Amino acid sequence: MDFLSNSSWTTNPLIALLIVLLSTVIMGAFLSKNQFPVEGKTILITGASEGMGLSAARQLSSKGANIILVSRDSTKLAKAQALVESAALHPQTQRFTYFTADVSQPDYAAPLLSKAVSWNNGQALDVVWCVAGTSTPDFWFEVPLQRTRAQMDINFWGGAEMAHAILRLWCAPDAPVLPEAKHLVLTSSALALFPVIGYGPYTPAKSALRGLADTLSQELLVYPQNVKVHVVYPASIGSPGFDRENRTKPAVTKLIEEGDPVQTPDVVASGAIRGLERGQYFITTALFAHIFHWGSLGGSIRNNWLVDTIMACLIPIVWIFALPDILSKIKKYGKTHGHPSLYREKDIEEFEKKQKSNA
Template sequence: MGVSWSNQMPVEGKTVLITGASEGLGRSAARQLAEKGANVILVSRSASKLETAMAEAKAAARDPETQRFHFISADVAKPDYAPPLLAEAVAWNNDQPIDIVWCIAGMSAPDFWLEVPLSQTRSQMDINFWGAAEIAHAVLRLWCAPDAPVVPEPKHLIFTSSVLALFPVVGYGPYTPAKSALRGLADTLVQEVEAYPQNVKVHVVYPASIGSPGFERENKTKPGVTKMLEEGDPVQSPDTVASGAIRGLERGQYFITTALYGYVFKWSTLGGSPRNNWFIDTIMCCLIPLIWIFVLPDIFSKIRKYRKTHGHPASYRAKAIEDHQSS
């Protein structure tokens, strides 16, 4: 977990499976990994979007003569979707194991947790947590099976969580629990794979706001108080987040953030998560909590002032939809 100067995740000639690959971060990651020489399997629900994303990845291939591309339409929110998906992927990969699995599929529908049916939290848990957990369970059982080969070069399992798993923000109540659960699963699995002889590396990416179609959709229901607290926060492009994440993966990092305040949140909440650099992360874990002496009271003060001005949260959702439609 210290500093490494060699590429810890070379992808040239390797096969990478990416969920949520039809748009946003997943689409950018597919293209950028293709540029580095990877064979890519793109997974999402929409076959038409996947065809477009795959054509883009193909056009970016480092070696079009040797690299291969495939897409599979699948709904990650459905129970037991992963085993048949992996079976198809392995068959396409000449019956060889997939080298890297990157779980990116997800969605956010911000709102007050109290103001929406509990089913909304369940549906976001199905997509954001279980969608990743199911394929992680299936692929790790293949990679770590008793008869699976033990080779020097590792397989890589990559989760995509959110900075909201490090610092929650009002208005993301139906979404944050799933991303927090994903962090807990990853922190457990990074230890668990050490019990197996096979070489498997687990990673977690914690993006901040990404300017993607998903971000536009989430703004339709985002409460005004949430927009107020996020005002001024940078919105990164999918390409920027993908390149930052891949850079962290190539450095062998476990805990990968791509925005400045992602680093701040990381150093505030590392807890039992493995450190990328034991010295730097430990020093910053001691220093950053001092900031919250000033920041947290300010956040709570802003929320209370917003309440006095705008009234009961039951009215926020209709207002958010109205504002979005008029903008």
């Protein structure tokens, strides 16, 4: 958000301390063992036909993993598979395939996993990464409630269905207890850490996914199998999905987000994979998402008890300055532009003008 880069408080000693702590974490990452080795492992990724999912698939392929891509569109998947194969570390031995599935549909996961395990020569998958999701921003009660239900189906239930199905396989009474961990990676959003006006139909689903993951991180401790759960909290990603999102995004939302860095899918996927290799549970990929993370840890597993505890104490000071700035912008916007029911036509007109000027 722009206040994180433009406000005067960013020059205070808190930022200096933040840089020192981040440097400590980075140095520790260079010295630590890779806790997410993927060479020779089989990884299933949903939402893998474009954006972050496709970037993650390509990067994991370049590290020697066998990849199963999942999405709804077989044409996009075929093209995605060709890109993923071209990045392979060991093209002669790595294996790749794709399956179509609609993650918003009930009970999709178990049949999908059955096909995936069969393709994997009857062996259990090593990693499942749920990336599939969509955002259609708007004012929450200015649009039908179905908008929220639809986004809950794909953004929460899509991951929850897969988590339920894969954990029942990995943690079954007769499932082997192996020294190397299996990994379930769920993809939430930085908006689950700090809500922003205009994302009412979207944020509840991503927040629910965080709540599920925090609970699973505790439940898995009672099972003998070595299974790890991780949550990735991306910020804005410059992808086809982001372009679709901007078509309905209210202008006041764009105002609040003005100045936010829009990361490429490759940058976000790379940051997420680095977090997995460090063994992190709570993975953020942008500076302001790190700040949101420290400000909302609650019952989430800590990545680094020292750094996370210090920053969780300091970040509330930041909000003394930052939150009033955000709220004042929203109030000012409301006084200037009138009732939100009038915004839609204005926002659409403005969006179309920008599209034409950029063409």
